[in-house]
Amino acid sequence: MIPERSLDVLRAIVNDFIETSQPVGSKALVERHGFAVSSATIRNEMAYLEDENLIVAPHTSSGRIPTDKGYRLFVDRLGEVKPLSISERTAIETFMQGSADLDEILGRTVRLLSQLTNQVAMVQYPTLQHGTVKNVELIFIDEHQVLVVLITDVSRVQQHVLLLSNPVSAERVAELRAKLAGSLANQPLSAVTSRIEALASSVAPVDNELLTALAAALGEMVDANRQDKIILAGTANLAKSQELRSSISPLLEAIEEQVVLLKLIQEMQAEQHGVALRIGSENPLDEFSASSLVVSSYEKQGAEVAKLGVLGPTRMNYSNNIAAVRAVARYLTEALGGI
């Protein structure tokens, strides 16, 4: 077990390093934190922490900086998540106010999170494995085009235009719409495919092309719900961070390649505070070995729907960012309750 005072020293080192981004030395530590011992004693502590791989000296006889393991211990045991300031709180509230549309809410959320943390913020679109159909609409555009709109229970609206080689009449579309609505309303998404198949027998053969196209489109929409896109904000913050500057290009590529990022945040499990963390080399991908991820889930009607979080250098203000991510997730959950 690591003694209490050593932990105090580690905490001080992490805090100072986060603030100054300079390796921190024994003397500065004593001065800034009012330790009741001399710098020599702190040096001994530091030697011990270095043995434990919690801190490291970038070169002989310079101050120490935390290792990933050190940050990990810090967030697990030492960081108090400080509550947001009042101004931050009101910022969140005003930011979230008066938006009804899912796209707009998520857009605001991601910008808000980026502003609060000064990091790259990301918000995943709600996934709906266990969602249900609220409504399906067919809209006649012209005789070769029909618009399908799928509305799910988080007020997510998806649309797709069907292109038909055989002409179809507005009446037929209206007819099919009625059948469809009756058959699919309030069904779980997983049942959509089989329901449509069941419908196939009850419609006139002329409508077969339409129905086939419909089945394919709805299948795709349901799939798209399973693993969906991420929206980003504040990528410029990456370039501001000294430590990520050198590796910024592969990082940008990785986060632009949504699949990678989705997989990454998907497999993160919430720890304490209801927030999931990946620090530096804990990330499976090399591109992320100098970055940390702070991720939380948000909910809609009591069910987890997707994740949001921030990405930044390992030298980030964890207390702040954890608090911000948690708060924003909570506000987003709240905002989604209303739609």
Added chain:
Amino acid sequence: MIPERSLDVLRAIVNDFIETSQPVGSKALVERHGFAVSSATIRNEMAYLEDENLIVAPHTSSGRIPTDKGYRLFVDRLGEVKPLSISERTAIETFMQGSADLDEILGRTVRLLSQLTNQVAMVQYPTLQHGTVKNVELIFIDEHQVLVVLITDVSRVQQHVLLLSNPVSAERVAELRAKLAGSLANQPLSAVTSRIEALASSVAPVDNELLTALAAALGEMVDANRQDKIILAGTANLAKSQELRSSISPLLEAIEEQVVLLKLIQEMQAEQHGVALRIGSENPLDEFSASSLVVSSYEKQGAEVAKLGVLGPTRMNYSNNIAAVRAVARYLTEALGGI
């Protein structure tokens, strides 16, 4: 007028500098381009070009690099737009194949353009100042929520959820939908607001909240058509360019701030080759003073709908990029003809 040989020298300098990104000297020029004169003569030419502000020496006695004015002269008079290679052509064709959905087409387009040019690519969503309404749909979600769907003549589909404080019945919504469809179908977008006002007198006062909300929502959607969003791809390429590296953060901010970027490309006018160019300091914004923009319009049914282009360092391969932007704009126009 600038003599022919001086122009040859300028062309050689631009080409070499684009290739090597090193200042180019008189000796290297003679060697690489088989000029039939000695390096001393070339030096005289270079002194002349420098007087004309077409090239500049980063420091006394190093080679020269083109100025923005030099690039401008190059693209206006000296660059042949080389046709794309066959492999590039087929890449475009396969890339564009088999997509029906506007979102998907534009998404593919922007990634394609980024790949072809190795720059940041951007595609603006179609704007519809002069568009017409194809269809308006009201979809009953529950008694406090109604979904409005607006379909315009480029198969652009926009949606918005209305939140109502007073409950509304499905029947009323259906009723209003019928009226709405009759009143708005095939009307120009600009007429939407007045049409809705006209409708106000003919509906029961109970529906007033719905109608007001509807008017607001449609107004916003029409507005959104006027100046709409841009999608980006390949931002990682910014970081790869040596010359933009230092100023990458404000640049990222500027392009993430869509409004700025939209305004910028909006006011660019096509020059020769049907492509608009802004080179370095020709851009009104300081953030862009080290970058060039290559922009083209694309069309839908013979009318310009929006723009696309690339952003990169002033030291970019203009011949290539102009060709790529032009070709992609053409293919996109073609692809949009089908939907």
Added chain:
DNA sequence: AATTGGCACTCAGATAGTTCGAGTGCCAGC
């Protein structure tokens, strides 16, 4: 009049030496 060879000159970049000081590790003494 244009071109050329020649030459002095400039300056960024590389290499090397020096100094400075923040910071360390360790030890003897409290």
Added chain:
DNA sequence: GCTGGCACTCGAACTATCTGAGTGCCAATT
């Protein structure tokens, strides 16, 4: 167990020197 003291280390900053690519200019050549 803590502390003051001290020798030691090494990056950063500064200076000096050298090198070579490249220039500008001029007198000689075509």
